[in-house]
Amino acid sequence: MTADLSHLPPLRDVIAAHDLAARKALGQHFLLDLNLTRRIVREAGDLDGVAVVEVGPGPGGLTRALVESPAREVVAIERDPRFAAALADLVAASSGRLRLVQADALEIDPVDLVAAPRAVIANLPYNVGTPLLIGWLKRIADYRSLTLMFQKEVAERIVARPRTESYGRLAVMCQWLADCRILFDVPARAFTPPPKVDSAIAHLTPRARPADDPPFQAMEALVAAAFGQRRKMLRASLKGLLRMPEPLLESVGIAPTARAEEVDVAGFVALAKAWRA
Secondary structure: OOOOOOOOOOHHHHHHHOOOOOOHHHOOOEEOOHHHHHHHHHHOOOOOOOEEEEEOOOOOHHHHHHHHOOOOEEEEEEOOOOHHHHOHHHHHHOOOOEEEEEOOHHHOOHHHOOOOOEEEEEEOOOOOHHHHHHHHHOOHHHOOEEEEEEEHHHHHHHHOOOOOOOOOHHHHHHHHHEEEEEEEEEOHHHEEOOOOOOEEEEEEEEOOOOOOOOOHHHHHHHHHHHHHOOOOEHHHHOOOOOOOHHHHHHHOOOOOOOEHHHOOHHHHHHHHHHHHO
16 A cells, blocks of 8 residues: 655655754755655565554655555654654555664664565665664575665675775675665765765665574674784784684685785685584
């Protein structure tokens, strides 16, 4: 079921009526172009019957597009209490399909908010985007997909390949657990107020994990150690984690003199399995 929101006032009028100046400390940049927010929702995939969690709805640009979609329900997590009144008309127009949760998204698990199938679609606040993503990766199998807006630099790190400057911990963890791609870029001028950098929409779809896959904690610790000193050879960067890195590296075909940026995702998975064994 979708909703007709044509009677709602323009978003700029909502911002003016409620004096909703963006707060830099909360990483707020509002996306007011409804054609753009509808495109984000379309490219997120088929939402028929899916519960969608949004983080940081602000005045409700993306939220409106989600309520217009066939999503089963929409739950918007907002830390800033100023937006409750601004979104009241949208809640009323949603026929019970939109629910607001006033909370810090870093302290709440979307899996606990809605039943499966579920997805996250959000224009993430810049200052907490990466920590939120790492937290959701721990339970990625509980989501149909994650469609997230980041600074363009962060989105490029998610899809980066080995032997590139952007390849690092985020790329390995994301690509290990999900099929990752960038849907499209969003220029800074699309936001109010405009940030200093462009943004991009990243889409993550969970991968099926084999029974012998290493635990998340083991993989996370290994990758963090490897990239913690990315210019060092692995035999040195892993010494704080592994008592004797050289034999373990050689056992999975990784040269001890290699650097983290040279090892692909499969290599890190093999290394984590060997370490666990």
